[in-house]
Amino acid sequence: MRRSAIPSRLAAIAVTAAAFLLPSHAVAQAREIVSKQVSVGASEAVLVLEFRGGHRLEASFRDGTVSVDGEPIGAFEPGSAFDASWRSLLGQAVALENGPLAVAVQDWAPPTELTGSALEVAEALDRALEEGIEPSGDTPTAQDVSVSSSERGTLTRLLMGSVTRLSVLEEALAGLDERINVHIEEDFEVPAGETVEGSVVVIDGTATIAGEIRGDLVVVDGSVALEEGSRITGELRMADARMLRNLGDVDGGVVDVLATERDETDDLRERLRSEIRDEVRRDLRNELRNVTRADDDGFSFLSPFRTVLRGIGGVIETVFTILVLGLLGAVAVSFARENIEIVADTARRAPGRAAAVGLAGTFLLIPIWILGAVALVVSIVGIPVAIAWLPLFPAAVLVAGIFGYLAVAKNAGEWLADSGYAWTDWVRKSNPVHTILAGLIGLMLAFLAAHVISIVPFFGFLSGLLVFVGVVVTFAAVQVGFGAVLLTRGGRRREYWPLDPEEAWAAAMDIDADLDEGTTTAAGSTADDRNEGSEPHV
Amino acid sequence: MFDRSTTLLAALVVAGVAWPVHADGQSWREATMSHRLESSEPVRAQISYGAGTFGLRATEEPLLYRVSLRYDEDAYEPLIEYSGDRLEIGMEGSGRRFPFGRRSSGGSMDLELARGVPMDLDLHFGAVKADVDLGGLALTSLELSTGASESRIDVSEPNTSVLRRAVFEIGAADFTMRRLGNLGAERIELKAGVGHVDLSLDGRWRADARLSIEMGLGALDLRVPEGLGIRIRKDSFLTSFDPEGLVKRGDSYYSLDWEEADRKVTIDLNAAFGSVQVLWIR
Numbered sequence: 001m002r003r004s005a006i007p008s009r010l011a012a013i014a015v016t017a018a019a020f021l022l023p024s025h026a027v028a029q030a031r032e033i034v035s036k037q038v039s040v041g042a043s044e045a046v047l048v049l050e051f052r053g054g055h056r057l058e059a060s061f062r063d064g065t066v067s068v069d070g071e072p073i074g075a076f077e078p079g080s081a082f083d084a085s086w087r088s089l090l091g092q093a094v095a096l097e098n099g100p101l102a103v104a105v106q107d108w109a110p111p112t113e114l115t116g117s118a119l120e121v122a123e124a125l126d127r128a129l130e131e132g133i134e135p136s137g138d139t140p141t142a143q144d145v146s147v148s149s150s151e152r153g154t155l156t157r158l159l160m161g162s163v164t165r166l167s168v169l170e171e172a173l174a175g176l177d178e179r180i181n182v183h184i185e186e187d188f189e190v191p192a193g194e195t196v197e198g199s200v201v202v203i204d205g206t207a208t209i210a211g212e213i214r215g216d217l218v219v220v221d222g223s224v225a226l227e228e229g230s231r232i233t234g235e236l237r238m239a240d241a242r243m244l245r246n247l248g249d250v251d252g253g254v255v256d257v258l259a260t261e262r263d264e265t266d267d268l269r270e271r272l273r274s275e276i277r278d279e280v281r282r283d284l285r286n287e288l289r290n291v292t293r294a295d296d297d298g299f300s301f302l303s304p305f306r307t308v309l310r311g312i313g314g315v316i317e318t319v320f321t322i323l324v325l326g327l328l329g330a331v332a333v334s335f336a337r338e339n340i341e342i343v344a345d346t347a348r349r350a351p352g353r354a355a356a357v358g359l360a361g362t363f364l365l366i367p368i369w370i371l372g373a374v375a376l377v378v379s380i381v382g383i384p385v386a387i388a389w390l391p392l393f394p395a396a397v398l399v400a401g402i403f404g405y406l407a408v409a410k411n412a413g414e415w416l417a418d419s420g421y422a423w424t425d426w427v428r429k430s431n432p433v434h435t436i437l438a439g440l441i442g443l444m445l446a447f448l449a450a451h452v453i454s455i456v457p458f459f460g461f462l463s464g465l466l467v468f469v470g471v472v473v474t475f476a477a478v479q480v481g482f483g484a485v486l487l488t489r490g491g492r493r494r495e496y497w498p499l500d501p502e503e504a505w506a507a508a509m510d511i512d513a514d515l516d517e518g519t520t521t522a523a524g525s526t527a528d529d530r531n532e533g534s535e536p537h538v
Numbered sequence: 539m540f541d542r543s544t545t546l547l548a549a550l551v552v553a554g555v556a557w558p559v560h561a562d563g564q565s566w567r568e569a570t571m572s573h574r575l576e577s578s579e580p581v582r583a584q585i586s587y588g589a590g591t592f593g594l595r596a597t598e599e600p601l602l603y604r605v606s607l608r609y610d611e612d613a614y615e616p617l618i619e620y621s622g623d624r625l626e627i628g629m630e631g632s633g634r635r636f637p638f639g640r641r642s643s644g645g646s647m648d649l650e651l652a653r654g655v656p657m658d659l660d661l662h663f664g665a666v667k668a669d670v671d672l673g674g675l676a677l678t679s680l681e682l683s684t685g686a687s688e689s690r691i692d693v694s695e696p697n698t699s700v701l702r703r704a705v706f707e708i709g710a711a712d713f714t715m716r717r718l719g720n721l722g723a724e725r726i727e728l729k730a731g732v733g734h735v736d737l738s739l740d741g742r743w744r745a746d747a748r749l750s751i752e753m754g755l756g757a758l759d760l761r762v763p764e765g766l767g768i769r770i771r772k773d774s775f776l777t778s779f780d781p782e783g784l785v786k787r788g789d790s791y792y793s794l795d796w797e798e799a800d801r802k803v804t805i806d807l808n809a810a811f812g813s814v815q816v817l818w819i820r
Binding site: 033036041042223 | 611697
């Protein structure tokens with residue numbers, strides 16, 4: 001241990017600064033390893049090293065191929081001596097860091113038993129590792145320049161260029177006693193039971209205190225461990241230093257010399273962040289204001305594009321609605337085909353009656369719901385039923401409404417199939433899913449047209465009119481369908497049965513698209529059979 | 539030169555590499571990553587681990603971190619990012635296979651963090667068996683959240699920095715904390731959902747502190763060393779409370795030596811559906 005007593009604080013600063021700024025350690029024989037990654041799996045074993053200055057070395061044994069920095073250099077046999085030797089190196093690398101790790105990598109050599117191409121690959125890997133580890137001819141930084149103290153010009157230049165670090169040192173040493181023990185690039189230790197008089201400065205070393213320091217302890221660019229029972233009567237000042245252990249007592253408290261500087265940096269960072277946040281917020285607010293103003297005025301530079309996008313969005317929305325309802329129609333046909341046909345038949349034969357019943361039912365929905373709940377709640381037995389009634393009644397009404405609407409869509413689809421329009425050729429009347437889908441398109445045609453027309457400027461009135469037509473058609477279809485559902489008790493009871501003979505004869509003579517499948521509806525068939533239309537009846 | 543854990547780890551890796559293809563159908567990978575300590579500037583560390591066994595302690599070596607992982611490479615891949623003052627360590631799905639079953643539970647993460655580097659530490663665990671020793675770390679902020687886990691937290695040495703606030707959010711878990719005093723925190727918050735919490739207030743308290751505990755459904759064992767003054771302000775619902783060694787004054791329970799104690803800890807206890815027991819460490 002080297003100790004020196006320097007009477008003047010300025011001299012101490014100069015000496016420590018010189019030592020602080022001019023590290024005198026010898027140039028290492030290998031690059032400094034900053035980070036390492038060792039990864040071992042069943043099919044690969046990888047070593048990745050990152051060196052100070054950004055250089056990187058990656059060597060991998062993966063799926064039978066040896067690669068260095070991503071470039072294949074040859075093959076290896078999994079489980080061979082070569083593979084085992086590499087994995088053994090990685091096993092060592094797990095526990096090693098920096099210097100010892102570099103030595104281990106440099107010392108690795110191809111196994112002696114290798115021959116032929118395996119030996120060549122191993123030697124290539126060995127060379128690559130050596131070249132990766134060895135220092136290159138990079139230009140040294142100012143920090144790496146080794147300068148003797150006698151070179152005053154260089155020293156002055158470095159000191160002048162490191163005002164910040166000097167100020168840190170000055171702050172760390174401010175107010176110390178005249179007598180200072182300075183330890184540069186060496187560890188300092190006060191064993192248990194021993195006492196050191198006066199302040200101690202440790203630069204670039206570790207101070208381990210188990211005894212007592214009667215004064216201050218200053219640690220710069222190093223670390224300090226206060227062991228159990230240790231004591232510092234003054235302050236413990238730390239500048240760019242780490243406290244490894246804090247089991248002792250520090251009468252004057254621990255002072256982080258850089259804390260103020262750090263706080264100022266944090267404040268500055270927070271202020272910048274706050275300013276940026278405010279600016280972004282302000283910009284967004286202005287943007288929103290502009291958009292709102294454009295909407296209010298009804299015209300802006302982007303208005304034409306906005307109407308196009310809005311129109312396309314509306315078309316997509318309507319098509320999506322048709323598809324979802326079509327899907328529900330397919331489900332209804334699959335599971336309740338007879339019911340939907342009975343409802344559709346009733347809606348077709350008595351649309352006025354069905355609409356009247358639907359309208360009445362719509363008006364009575366809420367009173368029935370409330371009265372039903374009240375009637376159930378008054379009795380203890382009815383309370384559990386009321387709990388189910390409250391959510392299930394609206395759900396049942398919704399299902400009935402959709403079911404009725406789909407039945408009306410089926411009728412509309414059949415009508416379109418008979419209409420002979422070119423765009424309805426794809427509709428097969430015998431297929432209820434086709435007719436429902438076609439009917440949905442027909443019922444929503446007004447909405448589709450409204451959205452398409454809304455894209456064209458100056459046709460707002462027409463678009464609005466079409467939307468109105470669409471709403472009326474939808475309302476009417478829902479009312480008729482809902483009424484038909486109520487009349488037929490959900491398609492379980494026919495309102496019109498049997499067919500009168502003339503209608504039955506007309507229906508029997510109606511040979512339509514069923515010809516596609518070579519099937520016809522036959523005289524004497526029931527209404528169900530006619531609608532199903534898949535099997536001829538004799 | 540190497541501590542026991544490092545040696546053990548190295549032995550495990552060597553053992554692992556010795557049988558590289560021994561288990562068909564399994565694709566366990568072992569990886570070790572480390573980064574040298576380059577400065578003592580503060581670091582914000584975010585550590586997350588979803589399922590498996592987790593260990594954390596301070597390293598004696600000049601490293602910022604060293605993490606050793608065992609994971610199913612078909613389901614996971616490590617996420618380690620260090621830039622400036624931010625360190626993020628965790629695992630993320632590889633997207634190749636849904637992590638499920640024993641593969642996700644057989645993994646492990648063994649993490650060592652630098653001693654003496656001021657650190658804001660966030661720990662997030664899922665279904666993890668965690669063994670954490672925060673002793674020797676220089677914690678300036680601590681947040682720990684767990685899901686359905688079994689966590690044992692120890693602070694074997696006093697914190698070497700000033701901890702402003704420590705927050706523990708515990709889900710459905712078995713949570714044990716030892717030597718809480720060594721954290722040196724002025725304010726500690728503990729929020730527990732369902733489970734058993736075992737809290738030891740031993741260790742070295744640097745100053746008076748305030749501990750806020752919110753318990754849902756579960757049991758809390760509060761271990762208090764003799765000589766530490768404690769005051770408990772309780773607000774509970776359907777919770778049994780065993781105030782052994784405490785006296786009630788007003789709406790608070792005090793330790794007998796409350797007035798004379800060098801260090802005092804005020805505990806705000808908010809509990810529902812459970813039990814709270816005060817145990818004394820002689």
